[in-house]
Amino acid sequence: MPEILRMFGMRFFFYSREHExxxxxxxxxxxxxxxxxxxxxxxxxxxxxIKTKDIKAAExxxxxxxxxxxxxxxEYFGRSVYNEDF
Numbered sequence: 001m002p003e004i005l006r007m008f009g010m011r012f013f014f015y016s017r018e019h020e021x022x023x024x025x026x027x028x029x030x031x032x033x034x035x036x037x038x039x040x041x042x043x044x045x046x047x048x049x050i051k052t053k054d055i056k057a058a059e060x061x062x063x064x065x066x067x068x069x070x071x072x073x074x075e076y077f078g079r080s081v082y083n084e085d086f
Contacts, residue, residue, distance in 0.1 A: 026058045
């Protein structure tokens with residue numbers, strides 16, 4: 001599973017067999033979450049146990065590293081038509 005980065009005790013990654021829209025999974029010691037990366041911003045899709053303060057931190061990290069996440073996705077899966085909006 002390709003990792004994008006680790007920060008604040010959280011691991012940001014995607015699985016090797018993913019689907020669009022571009023999204024990032026986040027895991028920490030409390031649980032896991034999934035965020036979509038859309039042209040209009042970062043959207044929380046699912047949270048399974050991560051504390052609210054950590055979800056906000058994860059969203060902030062993804063906002064600041066949106067281009068990196070898109071770049072890593074494109075490197076792994078190839079350029080996507082979906083990404084033309086970015």
